[in-house]
Amino acid sequence: MDKKRLKISFLGGAGTVTGSKTLLEFDQKRVLIDCGLFQGLKELRNLNRAPFPVSPDTIDVLVLTHAHLDHCGYIPLLVKNGFKGEIHCIDSTAELAEIILRDSAKIQEEDAERAARYNYSRHAKPEPLYTTQDVLQALKLFVTHSYNEWVILHPGIKFQFLNNGHILGSGFVEMKLSDTTFLFSGDIGKMQPMLLYPPKKVKHADYIVLESTYGDRLHDKADVKEELQTVIEEVWDNKGILMIPSFAVERTQELIYILYLLKEEGRLPALPIYLDSPMGINSSKVYIRYKEEQNIPSDILHHMYDQVHFISDAEASKRICLDNAPKIVLAGSGMIEGGRIIHYLNNHMDNPRNTLLFVGFQGEGTRGRAIQNGSREIKFFGEYHDVKCKIRSISSLSAHGDQNDLLEWLKNFKSEPNTIFLNHGEPHQTDALRVKIEHELGWNCETPKMNDTYILEIE
Ligand SMILES: [Zn+2]
Incomplete structure (x- = not known):
């Protein structure tokens, strides 16, 4: 031929x-x-x-x-x-x-x-x-x-x-x-x-x-559920805020799934959970619609989103962001290149009681990578800001x-x-x-x- x-x-x-x-x-x-x-x-x-x-x-x-x-x-x-x-x-x-x-x-x-x-x-x-x-x-x-x-x-x-x-x-x-x-x-x-x-x-x-x-x-073989529980307990003890820069697609839904499992097993302290991300919310709705493409029981798939407060409204987001009460917040973007997470960092990353948790790969040149590499000040809104909160990473989520x-x-x-x-x-x-x-x-x-x-x- x-x-x-x-x-x-x-x-x-x-x-x-x-x-x-x-x-x-x-x-x-x-x-x-x-x-x-x-x-x-x-x-x-x-x-x-x-x-x-x-x-x-x-x-x-x-x-x-x-x-x-x-x-x-x-x-x-x-x-x-x-x-x-x-x-x-x-x-x-x-x-x-x-x-x-x-x-x-x-x-x-x-x-x-x-x-x-x-x-x-x-x-x-x-x-x-x-x-x-x-x-x-x-x-x-x-x-x-x-x-x-x-x-x-x-x-x-x-x-x-x-x-x-x-x-x-x-x-x-x-x-x-x-x-x-x-x-x-x-x-x-x-x-x-x-x-x-x-x-x-x-x-x-x-x-x-x-x-x-x-x-x-090789990914860490650590149990993600255990790792997340440890971080959450630390945040609970410190009466702090857990800020999770999260990719709207897959990572957010995975985290919500793990939080659901922890709650079902009675391993989750009574912290409110906010998904403060219009994109994360819209993506989660697509996940709810395409149940057949997922390998988890549909009843879990339906109920796992119930415990999470979906915040799409900008005014509500501002209110929650300014509030110092302990909570878990998932917000985009995943590498801190934009989105609402920046506003949380602007208000809460100068307080050592609070925790910033990385749950995914941080690309070279991103703010996320800089913080992970130990940078203690990052630039956004045209100015430098001090990083004083605790920095944690879960690497097995990928x-x-x-x-x-x-x-x-x-x-x-x-x-x-x-x-x-x-x-x-x-x-x-x-x-x-x-x-x-x-x-x-x-x-x-x-x-x-x-x-x-x-x-x-x-x-
Ligand atoms: Zn990809």
């Missing part, structure tokens, strides 16, 4: 965990897998304002693995700059992406507005990357699917989503280009996710594009599989792939996974850098 040329380019999420974008060029078609926003370090964030490597109007179709901002957050800008194709994803991903993109636009609009008002931006007139209007335009292009449903994009190009246990609606993309199979991992969940079904065991692919966020690490999970998942393959491209990791994470795969499986790995392109001869 004749060989055909395929070009694969890593336009983001290579050598970094943000900005995921992988472009396939095959048979006159351009297919983009994910379209994420660069986050964290300023030099990465600036890439969001750089011209897109190919003209967006020449991309035929976008396939979205899940709703996280680092995978979907650039979509409104792609559309604004001329992309007119369909955006394919799982049903619940479309609902979550709408919540996340609207929030992203709002944060950018507010930041630009605040920067202009206080004149602390070095840009003459701070412009948001995109607006709510741009998000609404992008949402019109979404086409939704179920798992395990083949979608024909073009004669010779088809794909299906397979559950990968990362967040609600997330999936591997198994794509057939002519007779060659590509497997894009998106972000892979743990082999035993807390709320979702385990990642699908895949047996064959000619090429794999595999994430490596935790390629160099929506990503660790090195063992990734290897265990790879061992399901019955045949050796031609190549595994490792992406979505900082260089030391990616390289540690490469060494491990080469050592344990002897498979050929590539570790593409940003904007690297490979020409493959496929059948």
Whole structure:
């Protein structure tokens, strides 16, 4: 059979965990897998304002693995700059992406507005990357699917989503280009996710594009419930406030689930619990609607949200934020890059009685990472603020599989792939996974850098 040329380019999420974008060029078609926003370090964030490597109007179709901002957050800008194709994803991903993109636009609009008002931006007139209007335009292009449903994009190009246990609606993309199979991992969940079904065991692919966020690490095997209980007891003893910067999607619902289990077991002190996050609330409502995609009994799924006060109203949020009474607050954003958590920190992080609890990965360059690394002052609203509260972390809560999970998942393959491209990791994470795969499986790995392109001869 004749060989055909395929070009694969890593336009983001290579050598970094943000900005995921992988472009396939095959048979006159351009297919983009994910379209994420660069986050964290300023030099990465600036890439969001750089011209897109190919003209967006020449991309035929976008396939979205899940709703996280680092995978979907650039979509409104792609559309604004001329992309007119369909955006394919799982049903619940479309609902979550709408919540996340609207929030992203709002944060950018507010930041630009605040920067202009206080004149602390070095840009003459701070412009948001995109607006709510741009998000609404992008949402019109979404086409939704179920798992395990083949979608024909073009004669010779088809794909299906397979559950990968990362967040609600997330999936591997198994794509057939002519007779060659590509497997894009998106972000892979743990082999035993807390709320979702385990990642699908895949047996064959000619090429794999595999994430490596935790390629160099093993998750703490500590019992999350125990860890959370210990932190809460300390907060209770100190009559303090527990502030949890939480990702609105998956992490918030996991925490609510653990808090529910602790309460059912009589292990939770009588502290009120607030979910002070419009995005967290809206996401939780999507989780309540898509019960069948979750691996926990529906009665628990329904009742676990009862004990939590949902605060979406801004006035109520202000009142609770100014109040010094002991409580547990979950608020976004997860890496303290924006959102209501900043207001809580503004009011409560200078008091050693209070606790700031990290429950997830903190990206390089974020305020969360700075505090975790011991920084005792952080900058927001154009000023520096002292960090005097207690800092705690629970590392075993992660929506990503660790090195063992990734290897265990790879061992399901019955045949050796031609190549595994490792992406979505900082260089030391990616390289540690490469060494491990080469050592344990002897498979050929590539570790593409940003904007690297490979020409493959496929059948
Ligand atoms: Zn993700």
